[in-house]
Amino acid sequence: MKLIILGAPGSGKGTTATVLREKYDLAHISTGDIFRANIKNGTELGIEAKSYIDKGALVPDSVTIRMVEDRLSQDDVKNGYILDGFPRTLAQAEALDEILAKNGSSIDAVLSIVVDDEIIKDRVSSRRVCEKCGASFNVRFKPTKVEGICDECGGNVIQRADDKAETVAARLKTYYENTKPLVDFYEARGLIVEGSNDRSSDECIAQIEDGLKAKGLI
Numbered sequence: 001m002k003l004i005i006l007g008a009p010g011s012g013k014g015t016t017a018t019v020l021r022e023k024y025d026l027a028h029i030s031t032g033d034i035f036r037a038n039i040k041n042g043t044e045l046g047i048e049a050k051s052y053i054d055k056g057a058l059v060p061d062s063v064t065i066r067m068v069e070d071r072l073s074q075d076d077v078k079n080g081y082i083l084d085g086f087p088r089t090l091a092q093a094e095a096l097d098e099i100l101a102k103n104g105s106s107i108d109a110v111l112s113i114v115v116d117d118e119i120i121k122d123r124v125s126s127r128r129v130c131e132k133c134g135a136s137f138n139v140r141f142k143p144t145k146v147e148g149i150c151d152e153c154g155g156n157v158i159q160r161a162d163d164k165a166e167t168v169a170a171r172l173k174t175y176y177e178n179t180k181p182l183v184d185f186y187e188a189r190g191l192i193v194e195g196s197n198d199r200s201s202d203e204c205i206a207q208i209e210d211g212l213k214a215k216g217l218i
């Protein structure tokens with residue numbers, strides 16, 4: 001099963017993708033996570049990406065597309081995958097079609113996570129992530145057992161630099177301008193499966209699973 005997950009920053013894409021990855025044995029490909037790992041390791045790609053990410057802007061398509069093509073050539077995607085944070089522009093969506101077409105492959109469904117903007121701003125400002133394993137927490141809704149320490153791996157739990165209120169506003173603007181049109185792009189192909197994440201992620205995942213069942217994918 002080859003999936004894309006679309007949604008505004010802080011809509012719960014990562015959490016939803018993590019649940020589906022474990023349940024259906026999919027590779028979870030998060031472009032944000034790949035960029036952050038590169039920034040942490042001080043690679044050339046990381047240095048270039050950081051200047052955009054810190055502003056809440058998008059990393060240029062050419063850089064991002066090359067990185068995803070490389071990731072999709074690795075062995076662990078054979079059983080299927082969930083693309084989280086990619087594509088984010090129409091050009092990326094078209095490039096993805098071309099990359100997949102080379103292997104006679106295509107996307108099976110596009111999960112669209114819908115959340116009210118006010119809820120997003122609120123959630124993102126209290127979001128925290130593990131520096132080491134990427135696990136997601138929230139100081140209000142899902143705190144760590146020990147403050148600042150990851151429940152999963154014992155790593156340091158921090159606030160992402162781009163989760164500050166000013167950057168979140170820029171990221172939401174970027175999302176509405178560049179990424180939201182992709183919902184229509186994939187809707188026209190009948191690929192959209194919607195989940196509402198205003199209330200609970202369990203409810204959202206249940207809606208998504210109903211949609212995937214209706215398409216005969218699970």
Ligand code: AMP
Binds near residue numbers: 009052085088
């Ligand atoms: P995320 O963790 O998905 O919210 O991504 C964090 C940041 O990484 C975004 O705000 C962008 O600056 C950058 N980024 C992630 N994925 C992409 C993409 N597909 N295209 C361009 N920039 C991206």
